Amino acid sequence: MPRYPDTFYARTVATRRDRPPPRGQVEVEICIVGGGLAGLTCAYELARAGRSVAILEAEAVGWGASGRNGGFVGAGYSRGHASIARAVGEDEARALHRLSIEGMHIVSDMIRDLDVAASVSPLPGKIAAVRYDSGDRLQRTRERLARDYGYEVDFWPREQVREILRTPSYHQALFDPNSFHIHPLNYARAIAEAIEAAGGLIYEDARVVSAELSGAQKRLVTAGGSVSAQHVVIACGGYTDNLVPKLRSSHLPIATYVLTTEAAPEALAEVIRTRAAVSDDRRAGDYYRLVEDGARLLWGGRITTRTSEPHNLAAMLRQTMISTYPQLAGLKVEMAWSGLMSYARHLMPQIGRLGPGVWHCMGFGGHGLNTTAIGGRVVAEGILDATDRHRHFAPFGLVWNGGPFGTAAVQATYWSYQLADWWRERKTA
Structure with a gap:
């Protein structure tokens, strides 16, 4: 049985089944490395088109950020x-931006069709709330979305916000009725079953140890x-290793x-009077929603370049x-858990072609559920x-992540954002 980190999603996963790693030689038209949502969506589109496809997943389907995130499906990018x-x-x-909206529709259509x-x-x-007085800016955003995309959202004044969110x-x-939130691990595993029903192959516990990518026929070797x-297609996200050094050096986990x-449904209903998801406007802001029919609160936030899990993770998040x-x-x-997202320095998805027959689809940190969907489709x-x-993403390519200096710079930038957020909120308190 596939083993997942201990998360709310893993405890409530709908289906479990063994998917053994490959034995001997397998031949397909397309091989996808990574069984997260980008790789799964890409494989599903290809299998539906009648192409032979296989996924090689080092752990289990949805094991990484795809199965551990907040579950928010909304338009836009991290940038x-x-x-x-x-x-x-x-x-x-x-x-x-239209592609990001299409990504939302891919997810909702998939849930319906499957x-x-x-x-x-x-x-x-x-609900996208702001922690400082910014009504004019939100009104302009609402008008732009309606004018440019026919995308309607509602502006909520302070009184309305504080009636719903008791803080x-x-x-x-801005309240977006088009966005929605889901159980991401069950979604990932549902796509996996649909791929297999369409004739695709999925191998778990199948870490790729070497790759020959230069010839007309590529070869990926597992244990x-x-x-x-x-x-x-390389679609490993924040868990990309050195299999393709150019990819590993172009993102930060x-x-x-x-x-x-x-479980505390009565206490939660008093302070969070909505089943909509909520996020704030901080650079690495809080995001949360009620789960299990309002019985529990799922709360996420903070980012760090430290890839190991802090010993005081639960206390740190609880304080926030x-x-x-x-x-x-x-x-x-x-319970509390962490996961690794893939960020590029330009904060946009990295989607495109590395060379003849070699594609990459990664860098979805912060807006993964819609952008993994559109990324998988365009690849x-x-x-x-x-x-x-896929050429729409070409201007945001595989820029060097800066190595250890890049990691330090990202962490320093995050701390500076925290300071700026604190000062901005203090001025309007």
């Missing part, structure tokens, strides 16, 4: 729209077997943290939670020669 527009121009920035709503538990709505920490908010393919509380909701000071933490379209939409 803000204005910054993207400065880099590539307004027209291209709009095209990228008939897995019972296990994936999609719930609508996301003085928040000022205004007990090998897979030959005409196309290879960033840790994020999540907890779930003990009760600083926002002091009413929950008596609530105990039942599949490229392999099928159906579209070249």
Whole structure:
């Protein structure tokens, strides 16, 4: 049986089954390295198109960030729209944002088409709250989304926000009824079963130890077997190792943290009066939602370049939670966990072609559930020669991560953001 880190999602996973590693030689048209949501979505698109495809997953399907995240499905990227527009121009920035909206639809369509709503538990709505007075900016954002994309969100003034979220920490908010939140591990495993039903192969406990990627026929070697393919897709996210050094040196594995509380439905209903997901505007902000029909609170936040799990993880996250909701000071933490996201220095997904027949699809930190979906689709379209939409991501390529200096710079930048957030909130308290 596949083993997962002890998380809320692993404890409530809908299906479990053994998927042995490859034995001997396997030949397919496309081999995907990484059984996270990017690799799974890509494989599903290819298998539906009648192509022979295999996934090599070092652990188990959805073992990494794909099965440990907050479960939020919303539009956008980790990098803000204005910054993207400065880099590539307004027209291209709009095209990228439309792709991110399509990524949301891929997830919702998949849940519907696979008939897995019972296990994936999609719930609508996301509240994006601000911790300082910023009503004018939110109104402009709402108007831009409606004008440029026909994407309607609601502006909530302070009184409305504080009636729903019983904390003085928040000022205004945008409520997005189009966004939703899900059980990401059950979603990943549902896609895996659909791939196999379409004839695709999935191998777990199948870490790739060497790769020959230069010829027309690629070869990926595991401990007990090998897979030959005409196309290879590397989709390992924050767990990318040195199999392809250029990829490993182009991203930073960033840790994020999540907890779930003990069951306390009455206490939670008093302070969080919504089943919508919630996030704030901090650079590495808090995000949370009620789970198990409102019985527990799932709370995530903080980032660090430290890839090992802090010994005081639960206490650290709990302090952040009760600083926002002091009413929950008596609530105990039942479990806490971490996961590694893949970030590039430019904060955009890294999607494209490394060379003939070799593709990469990674760098989804912070907005993974929609961007892994569109990333997997556009890479599949490229392999099928159906579209070249992957080229929209070409300006955000495989830039060097800076090595140890890059890691230190990212951590220092995060601390500076924390300081800026504190000062901004203090001025408007």
